[in-house]
Amino acid sequence: xNIRTLCLAxxxxxxxxGYDIRKHAxxxxxxxxxxxxxxxxxxxxxxxxxxxxxxxxxxxxxGKPARKVYSITEKGRDExxxxxxxxxxxxxxxSEFLLIAMCAEQLPRDVIEAAIKRRIEHLEASLTMIExxxxxxxxxxxxxxANYGLNCLGHDLRHLHNTKNEILAVxxxxxxxxxAVPDPSYRSFTADAxx
Amino acid sequence: xNIRTLCLAxxxxxxxxGYDIRKHAxxxxxxxxxxxxxxxxxxxxxxxxxxxxxxxxxxxxxGKPARKVYSITEKGRDExxxxxxxxxxxxxxxSEFLLIAMCAEQLPRDVIEAAIKRRIEHLEASLTMIExxxxxxxxxxxxxxANYGLNCLGHDLRHLHNTKNEILAVxxxxxxxxxAVPDPSYRSFTADAxx
DNA sequence: TAGGCCATGTAACCGGTTACATGATTAG
DNA sequence: CTAATCATGTAACCGGTTACATGGCCTA
Numbered sequence: 001x002n003i004r005t006l007c008l009a010x011x012x013x014x015x016x017x018g019y020d021i022r023k024h025a026x027x028x029x030x031x032x033x034x035x036x037x038x039x040x041x042x043x044x045x046x047x048x049x050x051x052x053x054x055x056x057x058x059x060x061x062x063g064k065p066a067r068k069v070y071s072i073t074e075k076g077r078d079e080x081x082x083x084x085x086x087x088x089x090x091x092x093x094x095s096e097f098l099l100i101a102m103c104a105e106q107l108p109r110d111v112i113e114a115a116i117k118r119r120i121e122h123l124e125a126s127l128t129m130i131e132x133x134x135x136x137x138x139x140x141x142x143x144x145x146a147n148y149g150l151n152c153l154g155h156d157l158r159h160l161h162n163t164k165n166e167i168l169a170v171x172x173x174x175x176x177x178x179x180a181v182p183d184p185s186y187r188s189f190t191a192d193a194x195x
Numbered sequence: 196x197n198i199r200t201l202c203l204a205x206x207x208x209x210x211x212x213g214y215d216i217r218k219h220a221x222x223x224x225x226x227x228x229x230x231x232x233x234x235x236x237x238x239x240x241x242x243x244x245x246x247x248x249x250x251x252x253x254x255x256x257x258g259k260p261a262r263k264v265y266s267i268t269e270k271g272r273d274e275x276x277x278x279x280x281x282x283x284x285x286x287x288x289x290s291e292f293l294l295i296a297m298c299a300e301q302l303p304r305d306v307i308e309a310a311i312k313r314r315i316e317h318l319e320a321s322l323t324m325i326e327x328x329x330x331x332x333x334x335x336x337x338x339x340x341a342n343y344g345l346n347c348l349g350h351d352l353r354h355l356h357n358t359k360n361e362i363l364a365v366x367x368x369x370x371x372x373x374x375a376v377p378d379p380s381y382r383s384f385t386a387d388a389x390x
Numbered sequence: 391t392a393g394g395c396c397a398t399g400t401a402a403c404c405g406g407t408t409a410c411a412t413g414a415t416t417a418g
Numbered sequence: 419c420t421a422a423t424c425a426t427g428t429a430a431c432c433g434g435t436t437a438c439a440t441g442g443c444c445t446a
Contacts, residue, residue, distance in 0.1 A: 001291045002433075009294055012301050019397050029297070033290050040434050042399055064442070065397045077301065084295050085306045087313055091293075095228050095286040096196045098343065099204055100279050102224070104336035106207050106272065111280045118282055140365040141299035148293065148354065155350045159343065170335040197405075214425050235406050237427055258414045260425045 001088070003040045004048065006030065008080040011054060011072040013139060018042050018068065029133040029142055032126060032149065045070060053079055101167050109171035116164050123157045196278070198235045199243065201225065203275040206249060206267040208334060213237050213263065224328040224337055227321060227344065240265060248274055296362050304366035311359050318352045 010021050010030060018041045025036040045068075048054045053076035059067040072080070097119045104112055127150065134146035205216050205225060213236045220231040240263075243249045248271030254262040267275070295302065295310045322345065329341035 001289075001294070006294070009298055012298055017397075018399090030294075032288055033293055035287070035434095037435055038397095038399075039401090039436075046399095061396090062442095064395095065440090067397070080298070081302060081306065084291070084298065084302065085309070087309065088291070091291065091314065091317060092230070092289040093227055093286070094196075094289070096279070096283070097286055098228055098340050099196070099201070099225075101340050101343070102334070102336045103204055103207055103275070103279065104339065105334055107276060107279065111276065114280070114282070119286065122286060139297070139300055141297045141362070144299065144358070144362045144365065145293050145296050148296070148358070151354050152347070152351050156347050159346050163339070163343070167336070167339045170339065212425075213427090230406095232407055233425095233427075234408075234429090241427095256424090258424090260413080262425070 001034070001083070003034075003036050003044045005080065005083045006034050006036060007041065007044050007048060007070075008053065008072060008076050009084075011070055012077060012080055013142075015069050015071045017070065018045050021045075027129070029137070029146070031129070048076065051075075104167050104170045105172060107172055109168060112168060112171045116160070116168070120157065120160060123153055123160070126153055127157070196229070196283070198229075198231050198239045200275065200278045201229050201231060202236065202239050202243060203248065203267060203271050204279075206265055207272060207275055208337075210264050210266045212265065213240050216240075222324070224332070224341070226324070243271065246270075299362050299365045300367055302367055304363060307363060307366050311355070311363070315352065315355060318348055318355070321348055322352070 006025060007021055010016065010024055016024075018038070022036055022038055022041050024030045025034055025041075045054065045056075049056060049070075052073060054070045054072055056068045056070045059069055061067065097115055100107065100112060100115045130146050130149045130153070134143055134150065137143040137146060201220060202216055205211065205219055211219075213233070217231055217233055217236050219225045220229055220236075240249065244251060244265075247268060249265045249267055251263045251265045254264055256262065292310055292314045295307060299307055325341050325344045325348070329338055329345065332338040332341060
């Protein structure tokens with residue numbers, strides 16, 4: 001899925017500007033699905049307009065540059081439906097935190113501790129944001145997704161709290177107190193690891 | 196996080212070839228964190244070798260081309276530690292399914308139904324794969340991550356089963372059989388849907 | 391008066407995918 | 419006889435990010 005589809009999806013819910021689309025995809029209700037920057041959104045919107053998938057009206061403002069408020073067209077809705085209906089959908093969870101956890105034995109305890117802290121903070125921030133989205137949601141779909149996120153992320157956070165000590169216990173030695181080579185026994189794992 | 200780091204992480208657990216690294220990142224224990232293709236892995240490995248972060252030995256085989264079995268060096272471990280320690284980590288969940296759910300009102304019921312089906316199948320496949328990873332895990336970190344995945348994805352799946360009717364009820368009209376207004380009994384769910 | 395917000399946009403760059411080339415071996 | 423698996427690698431391409439340019443308004 002690409003920015004084009006994201007723009008159409010956001011515009012299918014209500015008219016907005018490129019500037020606001022980016023906000024939606026950064027701090028707003030769409031932020032935990034896709035990320036997008038101006039450099040991607042503005043060209044996409046231009047292309048979309050050329051293809052007749054969206055139209056825009058100029059709203060003059062004093063001082064600020066005129067806002068280009070985009071609306072989706074029937075053709076745009078068709079394309080949105082098509083791209084969402086085609087089964088290219090694969091949900092991807094890219095987690096650096098989990099990669100750190102995987103390497104726990106190789107890493108000093110403080111690194112893991114910091115990663116857990118970041119992960120917890122990130123989850124809490126997400127929860128707060130989604131709570132906010134739910135409160136102001138005007139579409140059933142958005143509300144459902146917000147509940148989904150709240151429920152799953154909440155569970156995630158609880159699980160992390162419950163099990164963080166286990167992964168910390170596996171950690172290597174702290175970098176600060178010197179002989180950070182954990183245990184010579186690690187040295188020999190390569191022999192049979194290939195399996 | 197990039198492929199370079201991923202390669203180092205995988206090599207930090209055990210020696211392997213570029214070919215196997217790709218398998219790890221496609222069907223194996225690393226598949227639900229990052230994706231990687233040959234076109235990215237082989238150049239990364241070459242660069243890593245030039246930088247002294249990994250070494251390799253050639254293992255001749257008859258018929259097949261010789262395997263280049265890579266090992267991580269002390270310098271490579273340092274770099275891995277550094278990139279995992281720096282707080283650039285942001286966990287990203289890219290979900291086309293959730294985008295479809297967000298647009299539920301705009302979409303025909305059959306599209307949403309298909310998306311739910313795909314999502315459930317994907318979750319079940321993940322669960323099976325992770326179960327497998329857990330059984331054969333040789334590192335505590337891997338086991339912990341597998342449990343994490345099993346727990347969270349399991350919860351996700353259960354939640355989806357419990358609430359799928361709610362989002363289906365919100366759907367628009369079926370494209371084929373025209374005014375297919377769903378079952379009115381679904382209409383009252385929103386009250387207690389939270390948590 | 392410096393910086394952040396509004397609001398648009400462009401150009402250079404880059405990391406990664408796709409698709410290909412090679413070639414022997416084994417399974418259907 | 420075809421397709422897949424093993425195993426390496428390259429080159430074209432592409433989607434997206436980063437970093438800029440512009441410029442007036444508002445806040446610290």
